[in-house]
């Protein structure tokens with residue numbers, strides 16, 4: 001039922017974790033992917049080989065540098081002459097609590113907003129302008145349960161960045177729906193990736209699992225399947241909505 005044949009999808013942070021699962025799910029559904037990565041070049045190349053080099057173009061850009069975004073978008077469009085769907089998935093989860101030195105706190109706040117929110121916003125801007133010219137397109141932004149529930153105290157900046165992403169997405173859905181541009185949020189709870197494993201190393205996995213009625217941390221594919229469904233256009237009228245993927249650990 002889900003068919004992405006003929007669709008070109010740009011996935012940020014496609015080298016690892018949830019992004020890599022999204023790349024596999026999109027190509028598995030017949031789509032073509034621009035796989036963006038930051039530092040994990042080997043993993044990006046291996047994944048491109050796995051899904052078939054003809055179906056996947058890899059592009060590097062450091063999303064901590066907003067000025068890199070227009071070039072990334074231009075190169076993504078240049079591959080097939082268009083992008084039909086943007087998936088803002090890349091993100092960072094770096095601890096900095098109120099007891100950290102001010103310099104550390106301030107740097108982590110600013111970096112988290114730059115990577116998780118501002119770079120995503122710049123890409124949304126590029127996408128909206130491109131979609132307008134083409135008569136439509138879709139954006140799927142990977143936020144977090146933290147946007148709604150809040151996060152652990154050392155991650156105020158992360159929760160704020162993801163809440164900003166939700167507001168960004170809703171505004172795009174309302175503002176550009178008349179131009180056939182749709183925008184969705186996917187809000188995962190804990191998902192088994194490097195990001196979550198880092199957290200488990202410091203805080204343990206058992207307390208996290210105890211909060212999840214399904215009794216397990218989600219797998220990257222649980223998120224990727226939802227992203228592919230939204231990217232397919234089958235849920236057009238859900239534009240502006242958030243789909244939670246958290247095993248009922250936060251039902252709202």
Ligand SMILES: NC(=O)c1ccc[n+]([C@@H]2O[C@H](COP(=O)([O-])OP(=O)(O)OC[C@H]3O[C@@H](n4cnc5c(N)ncnc54)[C@H](OP(=O)(O)O)[C@@H]3O)[C@@H](O)[C@H]2O)c1
Pocket residue numbers: 012013014015016017018019037038039040041061062063064088089090091092093115142143144145187188189190191192193194195196
């Ligand atoms: N895992 C969870 O429990 C969880 C829960 C809720 C929401 N999320 C969200 O889901 C998304 C994916 O998370 P994940 O768990 O898959 O994370 P991950 O395993 O840590 O992977 C992060 C991805 O983002 C890319 N990235 C990070 N910083 C970058 C930068 N400065 N420039 C370019 N690329 C950058 C990485 O690329 P390189 O390795 O190539 O640099 C990598 O592909 C994130 O937005 C995250 O906030 C995750």
